Amino acid sequence: MGRILAIDYGQKRTGLAVTDPLQIIANGLTTVPTAQLETFVLDYVKREGVERIVVGLPRQNSGEYSENMRRITPFVNRLKKVLPDIPVEMVDERFTSVLAHRAMLDAGLKKKDRQNKALVDEISACIILQTYMESRRN
8 A cells, every 4th residue: 555645735835645655644745836736746656656646636626626726637637647656646625724723713723823824724634635535534
C-alpha cells in the first residue's frame, strides 16, 4: 500500500495533505506556491511511494464548477500524462475552507494564526483527503 496525496489547488498557493503508508491517517503536508506545484509533486511521488492523487474539485453551492476549474483541468491532465501509473481522482471541495476555519477555531488557534492562508489551504487539503478516505470506507 502506498500513500494518498491530496491537493487543494489554488491560484497562488496550493495546500497538500497525505496519508500514512497504510492509508489510515490523513495529515497536512505543506503549502507550496502553485507555480512550483508540479515539481514538488513529482519529487514527492519519487521519494514517498504515492499510490493515488486526489485533487479538490471546485464547485459552487449550485453545483456548477467554480472559476478555478479552468486552472485545475490542465494541471490534472499534465499529472495524468507525467504520472500515468498513478490514478488521479477529483473530490468535491465545497465548504472545505469553511470547515478548515472551524477546525482552527475548535483547536483554539489565535486570530493571527487563523488568518494564515497557507495553513487554511493545508487544512483544506487534509479535509479533502479525509472526505475521500471516508467515501471509500462507505
